[in-house]
Every structure is written in C-alpha cells, then in structure tokens.
Amino acid sequence: GAVVSQHPSWVICKSGTSVKIECRSLDFQATTMFWYRQFPKQSLMLMATSNEGSKATYEQGVEKDKFLINHASLTLSTLTVTSAHPEDSSFYICSASPQGETQYFGPGTRLLVL
Amino acid sequence: EDQVTQSPEALRLQEGESSSLNCSYTVSGLRGLFWYRQDPGKGPEFLFTLYSAGEEKEKERLKATLTKKESFLHITAPKPEDSATYLCAVQLSGGSYIPTFGRGTSLIVHP
Numbered sequence: 001g002a003v004v005s006q007h008p009s010w011v012i013c014k015s016g017t018s019v020k021i022e023c024r025s026l027d028f029q030a031t032t033m034f035w036y037r038q039f040p041k042q043s044l045m046l047m048a049t050s051n052e053g054s055k056a057t058y059e060q061g062v063e064k065d066k067f068l069i070n071h072a073s074l075t076l077s078t079l080t081v082t083s084a085h086p087e088d089s090s091f092y093i094c095s096a097s098p099q100g101e102t103q104y105f106g107p108g109t110r111l112l113v114l
Numbered sequence: 115e116d117q118v119t120q121s122p123e124a125l126r127l128q129e130g131e132s133s134s135l136n137c138s139y140t141v142s143g144l145r146g147l148f149w150y151r152q153d154p155g156k157g158p159e160f161l162f163t164l165y166s167a168g169e170e171k172e173k174e175r176l177k178a179t180l181t182k183k184e185s186f187l188h189i190t191a192p193k194p195e196d197s198a199t200y201l202c203a204v205q206l207s208g209g210s211y212i213p214t215f216g217r218g219t220s221l222i223v224h225p
Binding site: 033034093102103109 | 145146150153154156157158159160163186201205211212213214216217218
C-alpha cells in the first residue's frame with residue numbers, strides 16, 4: 001500500500017519551454033502533497049506544499065510563478081516548470097501523506113533543460 | 115533553531131559487519147521520526163516511523179530505535195544490497211506536519 005507515482009520519470013526540453021510533472025497517489029487519498037527538489041549528493045529541498053482545492057504554499061526563495069502547482073483532486077498534483085532554463089535542471093520528487101503523518105515518495109522526475 | 119543531524123555522513127562496511135547510523139534532533143516537541151532509504155536516482159523509500167522514546171521497529175536487517183534526543187538505525191550483518199543513502203526526518207507536534215530532513219548517511223557495503 002501507499003504507492004505514489006510520478007510521470008514522466010525523465011524529461012529533456014529546450015530552454016524556454018514549459019514542462020509538467022504529474023504526481024499521483026495510487027491507493028490512497030492525499031489531502032496534501034509535497035514537492036521537493038534534490039541536487040546531486042544533497043538532501044531533499046522542500047519547494048512547496050500542495051493542498052487539494054487551494055493554493056500551494058511555497059517555501060522561501062521558490063518562485064511561485066516559475067513553479068506552478070495544481071492539486072486538482074485528492075490523488076493528483078502537478079508541477080509545471082514554466083520557461084525552463086538550464087539552472088532548473090534537477091531531480092524533482094513528490095510525496096503524499098494519507099493522514100498528515102508519514103510521507104510516501106514518488107520515484108522522482110529527472111529534468112534536463114538544454 | 116530546530117535541527118536534524120545525521121552521522122556519519124558516509125559509512126563503508128564489509129559485508130556482515132554490523133553498525134549503526136545516528137540521527138540526533140533538537141526540536142521542541144516531537145510528533146514522529148521517520149527513516150527512509152534512498153537509492154541513486156530514485157525517490158526515498160519509507161522504512162519506519164517512531165513516535166515515542168523507547169520505541170523500536172524492525173524490518174529484515176534493520177532496526178530503528180528512538181530516545182528523547184536521537185534515533186539509531188542499526189544494521190545487522192549488512193549485505194551489498196543495503197548500500198544506499200539513509201535519510202532521517204523529524205515532524206513536530208502541535209503545528210505544521212512538514213518534516214525536517216537530515217542530510218543523510220551514505221552507506222556502502224562491500225562484498
């Protein structure tokens with residue numbers, strides 16, 4: 001149980017384009033989902049908290065106009081990287097919590113912006 | 115300031131050589147402490163949740179324990195497939211349930 005999927009698993013795009021990443025909780029409902037970014041050999045950096053039916057809460061220093069988050073249902077949250085640039089290249093991971101405690105993570109999406 | 119510190123940063127073991135990873139925390143009010151395993155290029159995999167001092171949980175060669183100030187992840191007779199980064203996260207009580215993650219311990223088990 002408690003499976004979270006992400007799609008796509010990797011994406012390569014040209015600078016200036018937008019990329020959408022989907023995060024789904026497959027066997028439970030998640031009122032809240034989280035989006036993280038991870039650089040090589042570093043720990044997880046929380047970008048934003050996504051609440052179903054309301055606006056996401058962004059961590060300090062994260063541009064909300066660049067990283068658009070939508071939590072359309074209790075099982076789906078999306079992260080759109082708008083006008084992507086090479087510095088946005090990273091490993092993006094989502095997580096979901098069935099009851100606000102233990103977080104279950106997706107497999108991650110590797111983004112490479114050329 | 116609340117902090118989660120993991121040690122050592124990196125650990126190399128021979129297969130079968132048991133050891134422990136440490137996660138110390140300085141938070142005011144603990145709701146839960148979580149251990150995850152992360153393989154390169156993958157999302158963290160949930161291992162354990164601990165809620166109160168004295169609690170222990172086991173899974174195969176792993177055992178997690180919790181005191182009022184720290185948690186240990188004991189690895190008994192490790193195998194090469196146990197090689198991974200182990201992350202610890204702390205969730206505070208009475209407020210946001212967003213956990214604070216440590217930097218992790220990178221474990222390599224040599225055959």
